[in-house]
Amino acid sequence: MAERQAEAPKKKKKADGRESIGVFARLKPVTDGAERGEVSVRERFGKCKAVQMRNLEFSLDWIFKENASQEDVYSIAAHDRVTAVLAGFNATLIAYGQTGSGKTHTMFGPEEVLSNFEGCDPAAWGLVPRATEQLFEGLRHAPEDSTFLVQCSYVEVYNDRLNDLLADKANLILREKPGVGLSVEGMRFEMVGDSNDVMSALARGNTKRVVAAMSMNARSSRGHAIFTIYVKEMTALGGERQGKLNLVDLAGMESSKKSYAVEGASNNPMRREEAKNINVSLYALGSVISSLSMKGKSKSEPEHVPWRNAKLTRLLQDSLGGNSKSTIVVTLRTEAANIEESLQTLRFAQRAKAVKTIVKESLMNQSPAQLLKQIDELQSQLEVTQMLVRQLRHELDERNADDEARVSSIDSSAAEGGTDAAALAEEVRLWKKKHRALLGRSILHRILKGQSVAALEKMREESENQRIQLEESESLLRFRERENRELLSRVEMLEHLIHEHQLVPSADGSDGTLQRRGGRQSEMMSDEQLTEETILSAEAELQAAMASKDPERLKRAIANASEAVARARAKNSHVLKKANIIKGGDTATPSTPLRASIVKQVVREEEVTDEEKRYIEFHDLATQRKLNLASRGFEVQNIFIDDLYEEAADVPPSEWNEFILLQLPSPRGVDADGTIMWEGTEPKEVEEEETKMSPWKRRTLNPAKRKTTVMNYNVRESLIDKPDDIMEEYANPEEQGLSKPKRSSVLDAHIASLRLLDAPVEYGDSPRTNRSDASRGQRYSQAVRSRMEERQRSKGADHES
Numbered sequence: 001m002a003e004r005q006a007e008a009p010k011k012k013k014k015a016d017g018r019e020s021i022g023v024f025a026r027l028k029p030v031t032d033g034a035e036r037g038e039v040s041v042r043e044r045f046g047k048c049k050a051v052q053m054r055n056l057e058f059s060l061d062w063i064f065k066e067n068a069s070q071e072d073v074y075s076i077a078a079h080d081r082v083t084a085v086l087a088g089f090n091a092t093l094i095a096y097g098q099t100g101s102g103k104t105h106t107m108f109g110p111e112e113v114l115s116n117f118e119g120c121d122p123a124a125w126g127l128v129p130r131a132t133e134q135l136f137e138g139l140r141h142a143p144e145d146s147t148f149l150v151q152c153s154y155v156e157v158y159n160d161r162l163n164d165l166l167a168d169k170a171n172l173i174l175r176e177k178p179g180v181g182l183s184v185e186g187m188r189f190e191m192v193g194d195s196n197d198v199m200s201a202l203a204r205g206n207t208k209r210v211v212a213a214m215s216m217n218a219r220s221s222r223g224h225a226i227f228t229i230y231v232k233e234m235t236a237l238g239g240e241r242q243g244k245l246n247l248v249d250l251a252g253m254e255s256s257k258k259s260y261a262v263e264g265a266s267n268n269p270m271r272r273e274e275a276k277n278i279n280v281s282l283y284a285l286g287s288v289i290s291s292l293s294m295k296g297k298s299k300s301e302p303e304h305v306p307w308r309n310a311k312l313t314r315l316l317q318d319s320l321g322g323n324s325k326s327t328i329v330v331t332l333r334t335e336a337a338n339i340e341e342s343l344q345t346l347r348f349a350q351r352a353k354a355v356k357t358i359v360k361e362s363l364m365n366q367s368p369a370q371l372l373k374q375i376d377e378l379q380s381q382l383e384v385t386q387m388l389v390r391q392l393r394h395e396l397d398e399r400n401a402d403d404e405a406r407v408s409s410i411d412s413s414a415a416e417g418g419t420d421a422a423a424l425a426e427e428v429r430l431w432k433k434k435h436r437a438l439l440g441r442s443i444l445h446r447i448l449k450g451q452s453v454a455a456l457e458k459m460r461e462e463s464e465n466q467r468i469q470l471e472e473s474e475s476l477l478r479f480r481e482r483e484n485r486e487l488l489s490r491v492e493m494l495e496h497l498i499h500e501h502q503l504v505p506s507a508d509g510s511d512g513t514l515q516r517r518g519g520r521q522s523e524m525m526s527d528e529q530l531t532e533e534t535i536l537s538a539e540a541e542l543q544a545a546m547a548s549k550d551p552e553r554l555k556r557a558i559a560n561a562s563e564a565v566a567r568a569r570a571k572n573s574h575v576l577k578k579a580n581i582i583k584g585g586d587t588a589t590p591s592t593p594l595r596a597s598i599v600k601q602v603v604r605e606e607e608v609t610d611e612e613k614r615y616i617e618f619h620d621l622a623t624q625r626k627l628n629l630a631s632r633g634f635e636v637q638n639i640f641i642d643d644l645y646e647e648a649a650d651v652p653p654s655e656w657n658e659f660i661l662l663q664l665p666s667p668r669g670v671d672a673d674g675t676i677m678w679e680g681t682e683p684k685e686v687e688e689e690e691t692k693m694s695p696w697k698r699r700t701l702n703p704a705k706r707k708t709t710v711m712n713y714n715v716r717e718s719l720i721d722k723p724d725d726i727m728e729e730y731a732n733p734e735e736q737g738l739s740k741p742k743r744s745s746v747l748d749a750h751i752a753s754l755r756l757l758d759a760p761v762e763y764g765d766s767p768r769t770n771r772s773d774a775s776r777g778q779r780y781s782q783a784v785r786s787r788m789e790e791r792q793r794s795k796g797a798d799h800e801s
């Protein structure tokens, strides 16, 4: 084995069941002859948890270097997830990365793993065959009175359609069922009895996956594949529990220029449609991860997660936002030419690390009827046991009397001297032995009786608990219904407001602006209303621009919409000017030179020294802080945790938090002069006289010594300028064969992404903390839709009259 990595990192699980998604990165060896990019894995005390790419550092749960084996990846990233499935949890393993970066290799292994599973070398097996082996091995050691039902399903999301890879069924429908959740209608479930069954189902399914030769990968997957194994355990007493394992091999993000380098691909409409769909669904996944990572970070946490923007995100809803222990392995290409894509992948990974899922064990599921049946059974068992005990006691009493009579008769014959004393003593010993055995049996029956009584008590208690739970659920339902009614009346009120301030196009209607009917009204409008109006007009213009098929107008409209969203955010949130680099130190200084790699050590927990423990603790604190900033959209540049650790050599551990907060402070915004405003302590020159202050603090507060370089993500640029294909397709939807609903869902994805991720722009207003863009976002879309419907209706009415 190339590299036996240190033991798997312990997943932190909070008492409330919230658990972080495990996020791992795997580097793919550089392609022959290509130049390696600026990438280095930081390794300390046998732990590989940080990767440095250009001047950025990303801390994840583990970084697998190029020489990491399939076994290393499995044991660190997946083994405990599969164990959890056997204990009744849901688990998900996802591979995410640029096209050709090794997702399929990580999930399945090289091609022969599927084409010749039994004949290939098990060392080449990827996560899926290993997980399957572990599952069946676990079942072989399960309690004897349990029986299991193991099934699998395999679907592909191709061009935002759901196809069943185990049956010849295309375009399956997703349905939300009350009490059951999301299900794929008509999907085939196949029974499997061992790893060979699973692998042959997979191999069969894979022949139906759409794979094409692209310049970045000779066998590139053109859709996302989700293979699921369901394990249902049934006990002799009628209990049931179910765990499932989702194995997700995503298609890779595409850069059109690089992907179409294969001759003919750029003119192939099928390949273009695939690439567009892959990118749109992965953007939707990025938006979902962003809003999930922001959850709980501020009081005004966004409630809306845009799950519905793509089939892929709907299918992953349970894994990323629900009840599942999830792991994402991001795969990275390390060639210099691919660094930009790898950075995007790592940004996604960093955000995913801030996401928490709520993990619940699937308990033995017993209905009140089943419980009552068990109570009946136990009661009759108890009666039988009681009868047995009574019978035994009676038998024992009789035997005791009998024995006593015999012993006394033997005693008296011995006294008379007529019998052989030794033979008599032997008889006495045998009788006493029998007596003891009988007593033992009686005790055993009593223990049995005790167990039955205890079990009966437990059943009664469970039955009572279920009754209470039922009552609680009913009252919660009543409460939710009341809440819903209130929400509905609020929506009606808003619709009314919007109707009152109806917008009309500007005089010529072509400059992409809208104005309100009746200028005087605006004077009476609140800031909030004006903001809503601006967004509404921007959205209406987006729709109009789409209908006009004028690409220039559409580009203007998108820029206008994102500007409007940014303005709205600027009024209500922490903001930073686009491309405004906040610096306390000298940004001209080149990034820290790469360190010579440290000799790897494999360490056991008990062998960890105090110094190592301190380092790990510091690393965790600093990572948490970076994650916190990342999930708010800020990227920390030129700061590496190892350097901070050295800087903190004289900082007592009890003050590490303060130190890290000073080194990585929270940007609040920019004032009118362009000066950064910070939450908490501002950087300032500290007078030499202030000697009471500890040296580290004086040093850190000095802006010249401070290392901070924080930047906000410039997502707007990547959304608007990068996917040129998508822009073109907006402009020529008919030519691209896009249906109307499809177009609007693409647009919705963009709008949602802009709302969530757009680079905030500073407009001089003092920042406020009350931020509720997302929920407002929902209201905007709803309002736009209902207004349009109303217009249609009134147009219809005009015609009729």
Ligand SMILES: Nc1ncnc2c1ncn2[C@@H]1O[C@H](COP(=O)(O)OP(=O)(O)OP(=O)(O)O)[C@@H](O)[C@H]1O
Residues within 6 Å of the ligand: 027, 028, 029, 066, 097, 098, 099, 100, 101, 102, 103, 104, 105, 106, 110, 217, 219, 220, 221, 222, 250, 251, 252, 253, 331
């Ligand atoms: N860690 C690795 N070690 C050796 N070879 C690898 C590794 N990762 C990937 N490869 C090889 O690189 C090629 C591309 O990998 P793979 O098909 O897994 O990429 P992918 O990310 O699934 O691409 P796509 O998104 O286009 O489907 C394959 O030939 C694969 O065997």
